Amino acid sequence: MVLVVLRRIGLFAATVVVASIVTFLMLSILPGNAARIALGVQATEADVAAQTKAMGLDRPAVVRYLDWFGHVLVGDFGTSTVSRRAIGPEITDALGITVILVLTSVVLALLFAVPFGILSAVRQRKPDGAILSGISQIGVAVPGFLAGMLLVTVFAVTLRWLPAGGWVDPGDDLGGFLQHLILPAIALGSVQGAVLSRYVRSSVLEVTREDFIRTARAKGLGVGRALFRHGLRNAAVPVMTVLGLQIASLLVGAVVIERVFSLPGLGSLLLDKVALRDLPAVQGIVLVLVVFVLLLNFLVDLAFTVIDPRLRSAS
Amino acid sequence: MTPPTLSVRDLRVGSPFAELLHGISFDVAAGERVGLIGESGSGKSLTATSVMGLLPETLTATGTVRLNGVDANLLTAPERSLNQLRGNTLAMVFQEPMTALNPLMRVGAQVAEIMTVHHTEPGRRQAWERAVTLLAQVKLSNPRAAAQAFPHQLSGGQRQRVMLAMAMANNPQLLLCDEPTTALDVTVQAEVLKLLANLVADRSTALLLITHDIAVVAEVCQRVLVMYQGNIVEDGPVARVLTAPQHAHTQKLIAASDLSAVDARGRLHTRSRPVIVTPITPAVDSAQRTIEADATAAPILPHRAAHQHLERGGPPVIFNAVAGAPAIRVRALSRQYRRRGGGGLFAPAPVVHGLRDVSFDVAEGQRLGIVGESGSGKSTLMRILCALDRPSSGTVDVLGQPIGTASERQLRDFRSQVQIVFQDPMGSLDPRMKVRDIVAEPLHNVNRAEVRARVEAQLSAVGLDADVMGRHPHQFSGGQRQRISIARALISRPRILVADEAVSALDVSVRAQVLNLLADLVDEYQLTLVFVSHDLGVIRHLCDTVAVISDGRIVEGGPTADVLDHPLHPYTRQLVGAMPSMHQLARRVSN
Numbered sequence: 001m002v003l004v005v006l007r008r009i010g011l012f013a014a015t016v017v018v019a020s021i022v023t024f025l026m027l028s029i030l031p032g033n034a035a036r037i038a039l040g041v042q043a044t045e046a047d048v049a050a051q052t053k054a055m056g057l058d059r060p061a062v063v064r065y066l067d068w069f070g071h072v073l074v075g076d077f078g079t080s081t082v083s084r085r086a087i088g089p090e091i092t093d094a095l096g097i098t099v100i101l102v103l104t105s106v107v108l109a110l111l112f113a114v115p116f117g118i119l120s121a122v123r124q125r126k127p128d129g130a131i132l133s134g135i136s137q138i139g140v141a142v143p144g145f146l147a148g149m150l151l152v153t154v155f156a157v158t159l160r161w162l163p164a165g166g167w168v169d170p171g172d173d174l175g176g177f178l179q180h181l182i183l184p185a186i187a188l189g190s191v192q193g194a195v196l197s198r199y200v201r202s203s204v205l206e207v208t209r210e211d212f213i214r215t216a217r218a219k220g221l222g223v224g225r226a227l228f229r230h231g232l233r234n235a236a237v238p239v240m241t242v243l244g245l246q247i248a249s250l251l252v253g254a255v256v257i258e259r260v261f262s263l264p265g266l267g268s269l270l271l272d273k274v275a276l277r278d279l280p281a282v283q284g285i286v287l288v289l290v291v292f293v294l295l296l297n298f299l300v301d302l303a304f305t306v307i308d309p310r311l312r313s314a315s
Numbered sequence: 316m317t318p319p320t321l322s323v324r325d326l327r328v329g330s331p332f333a334e335l336l337h338g339i340s341f342d343v344a345a346g347e348r349v350g351l352i353g354e355s356g357s358g359k360s361l362t363a364t365s366v367m368g369l370l371p372e373t374l375t376a377t378g379t380v381r382l383n384g385v386d387a388n389l390l391t392a393p394e395r396s397l398n399q400l401r402g403n404t405l406a407m408v409f410q411e412p413m414t415a416l417n418p419l420m421r422v423g424a425q426v427a428e429i430m431t432v433h434h435t436e437p438g439r440r441q442a443w444e445r446a447v448t449l450l451a452q453v454k455l456s457n458p459r460a461a462a463q464a465f466p467h468q469l470s471g472g473q474r475q476r477v478m479l480a481m482a483m484a485n486n487p488q489l490l491l492c493d494e495p496t497t498a499l500d501v502t503v504q505a506e507v508l509k510l511l512a513n514l515v516a517d518r519s520t521a522l523l524l525i526t527h528d529i530a531v532v533a534e535v536c537q538r539v540l541v542m543y544q545g546n547i548v549e550d551g552p553v554a555r556v557l558t559a560p561q562h563a564h565t566q567k568l569i570a571a572s573d574l575s576a577v578d579a580r581g582r583l584h585t586r587s588r589p590v591i592v593t594p595i596t597p598a599v600d601s602a603q604r605t606i607e608a609d610a611t612a613a614p615i616l617p618h619r620a621a622h623q624h625l626e627r628g629g630p631p632v633i634f635n636a637v638a639g640a641p642a643i644r645v646r647a648l649s650r651q652y653r654r655r656g657g658g659g660l661f662a663p664a665p666v667v668h669g670l671r672d673v674s675f676d677v678a679e680g681q682r683l684g685i686v687g688e689s690g691s692g693k694s695t696l697m698r699i700l701c702a703l704d705r706p707s708s709g710t711v712d713v714l715g716q717p718i719g720t721a722s723e724r725q726l727r728d729f730r731s732q733v734q735i736v737f738q739d740p741m742g743s744l745d746p747r748m749k750v751r752d753i754v755a756e757p758l759h760n761v762n763r764a765e766v767r768a769r770v771e772a773q774l775s776a777v778g779l780d781a782d783v784m785g786r787h788p789h790q791f792s793g794g795q796r797q798r799i800s801i802a803r804a805l806i807s808r809p810r811i812l813v814a815d816e817a818v819s820a821l822d823v824s825v826r827a828q829v830l831n832l833l834a835d836l837v838d839e840y841q842l843t844l845v846f847v848s849h850d851l852g853v854i855r856h857l858c859d860t861v862a863v864i865s866d867g868r869i870v871e872g873g874p875t876a877d878v879l880d881h882p883l884h885p886y887t888r889q890l891v892g893a894m895p896s897m898h899q900l901a902r903r904v905s906n
Contacts, residue, residue, distance in 0.1 A: 125372065210414065211409060211411055211414040211415045212414065212415055212416055212417040212418070214369060214409065214415070215409065215415045215416065215417075215478075215481075216417070217369055217401065218367060218369065218401055218402060218406065218407040218409075219401065219402035219406075219428060219429045219432060219481070220398045220399065220400070220401040220402035220403055220429070220432050220433055221398065221402075221428075221432060222394065222395075222398050223394075229428075230417045230420070233419050234417070234418070234419055307419065308418075308419060309418075309419060309465040309467070310418060310465070310467050
């Protein structure tokens with residue numbers, strides 16, 4: 001067990017290193033000179049040469065990479081070529097917002113998907129099961145940004161119950177924080193929840209056909225008890241797989257939703273920096289996003305090991 | 316007179332489209348052991364699931380099912396009262412020990428659960444302790460460790476013991492077993508059946524044992540019910556039914572099960588024929604034969620010589636060595652695997668030996684049977700012979716060509732010379748291809764008209780009409796699909812045919828037909844046959860030579876009759892002992 005966890009940690013670290021190399025390479029093979037971009041169109045050749053030297057761009061790629069990644073490891077993402085300020089704190093602030101948004105929407109998605117999926121599986125042959133199944137089908141078809149705009153129109157513009165956008169720090173005002181969080185989290189979580197509920201449904205249906213559920217029934221457990229005691233944990237395994245795969249698309253969704261609700265998260269920051277052509281900042285943000293996805297996947301993998309004893313013995 | 320433990324009257328089970336059970340009636344007396352036999356689709360499992368009240372939602376049952384001491388008709392009783400009976404008064408063991416246990420729950424907890432559900436033990440701790448005791452009673456060595464284990468850490472036989480422990484936990488009045496040993500190796504099967512018989516006898520539990528295997532019934536039961544197309548066609552004491560079956564279907568079933576009875580051409584009986592006569596003479600006869608054989612045969616038989624070499628730890632033995640150019644020549648063949656992710660973080664993965672130092676020949680036209688249990692290495696050997704896997708060391712020459720190191724291009728001709736029939740007639744045919752295309756696939760550089768003619772000829776050679784060509788595999792029964800597989804294997808006119816458990820998934824009557832077909836075709840095309848099987852009866856019938864594999868080694872080999880009648884290696888003895896012939900069965904049950 002410990003060995004398996006250690007191996008997973010090792011694998012995670014290795015993936016992070018590879019991801020950092022890919023991120024670095026992708027941004028350094030972009031056409032255009034970072035120094036010229038930083039100075040703008042009116043810069044002279046001499047200025048560009050001086051800037052190139054100042055940014056250390058005249059050094060070999062390997063040295064530049066090691067320099068950059070070495071600093072990133074201690075939390076130093078370099079300085080912005082636009083604002084001339086350290087990028088690190090900016091990223092940390094924005095990351096906090098995105099993490100809160102993504103995790104809240106995952107929790108909301110699960111809170112919706114698990115009971116909804118189980119119910120529509122159990123009531124499969126009944127009319128209400130078909131209706132439930134239809135609702136989730138609609139949910140799958142609605143894109144997150146549309147859900148967001150609909151929510152804003154109904155709850156912010158028409159009913160005026162909740163703010164249409166913006167962000168309040170939980171330390172400043174917890175009530176305001178929750179008010180600002182709820183709509184974007186629902187918008188982001190609803191699509192994921194709908195998709196996930198389809199998988200919960202099919203996974204539960206699959207499990208109810210398993211031999212060991214029949215065994216449980218033969219032991220004298222009722223349908224519900226057999227499903228609850230033996231089925232759900234088994235059904236959780238494929239659902240977790242899907243959840244792991246969804247995390248990347250959740251972050252993409254977060255980039256859009258942050259725009260819709262004008263939240264100063266990592267997605268908004270990334271779009272701003274791209275528009276400003278602030279390459280060191282873009283590089284840092286992309287790496288943070290990638291590591292975030294990897295980290296969540298790593299946690300999902302660990303959860304697998306906890307749920308399924310077959311994965312604990314290393315074979 | 317005490318009322319029967321189980322009484323079934325006019326049980327009918329139907330789907331919205333058809334009736335599947337046509338009003339069957341039978342009783343099982345207290346402590347009686349009753350077998351329920353029949354081929355797949357005859358309604359055996361439906362009968363048991365109806366009694367348990369676990370029919371799929373789409374099926375409905377009518378009639379009456381009564382248990383002694385329970386007022387209600389189980390078919391109409393409310394779910395709540397059925398839950399109180401299931402696992403308590405009546406219990407069930409299923410066929411697949413691999414999937415019947417929850418993979419995420421410790422075995423001990425699963426056994427203990429049946430006691431906590433019915434409150435037959437006061438608390439969790441006591442239930443767990445009882446579970447450990449029960450696991451000891453089903454002869455699991457180290458029951459405490461077994462209770463802590465997860466199902467994947469146990470073998471198939473061990474899991475079926477766990478299922479038995481679970482079923483017997485609350486001392487049920489009636490135990491239903493649905494093919495409890497079909498998925499197990501023969502030697503394991505024998506042990507589990509013995510255990511089952513002892514458990515029900517100790518507790519005087521009534522037993523309804525479903526199986527397709529007459530030998531299993533003869534081993535355990537006193538009375539047998541024979542099912543055919545949703546009806547019970549025969550009901551009587553095992554000895555009588557086995558030796559003097561009344562119904563034509565029972566006669567056919569028994570005739571087809573008897574792999575030692577052949578007609579003048581050496582083919583199995585696939586139709587009903589005069590009942591097997593209770594052999595009184597063979598009892599004396601076989602004893603005599605043994606004595607004669609021991610007196611005369613000792614050093615002459617080749618397999619004895621080979622075995623003696625092996626025992627003395629002498630040089631590696633070449634089994635069935637053939638002078639000149641054999642069809643298959645295998646020398647010092649070994650195959651190791653690295654278990655994936657098996658080692659430590661940095662330690663190399665442990666090596667698993669699939670085959671160790673195997674050497675044998677197969678002469679042109681010979682029929683070699685390879686026998687062994689699951690995990691013995693017989694499938695690895697088959698895969699290497701077909702160049703689907705490569706040896707780790709050693710040489711394999713097939714039809715004079717070394718295939719261990721050959722490239723895929725060099726193997727092109729080899730592939731048309733050596734063809735395979737696989738075990739699973741459901742999984743080994745592409746469900747989206749038509750029969751015509753499946754059978755024609757091995758043909759290359761042949762024009763359309765000739766392909767059609769050859770496919771037609773080949774299908775008729777395996778006993779299928781030409782009009783099946785446009786159909787898809789799911790429209791055929793298991794036996795028909797195996798015929799299609801055989802047609803596909805033979806269309807390229809191979810010289811060697813390799814069959815991997817080719818009849819294991821078939822019902823006995825179909826098995827007899829397919830075995831006859833194979834025997835005919837092997838004669839007609841003068842094939843060299845390598846037949847891999849766990850079933851000694853099938854090997855004895857079809858093969859002239861046999862190699863017994865255990866733990867990656869050939870432990871014994873030689874002429875089939877010689878090896879099976881006078882096994883030398885303890886493992887072969889164990890195998891032979893676990894597989895009684897029909898005559899032995901008839902003799903045993905009539906005593």
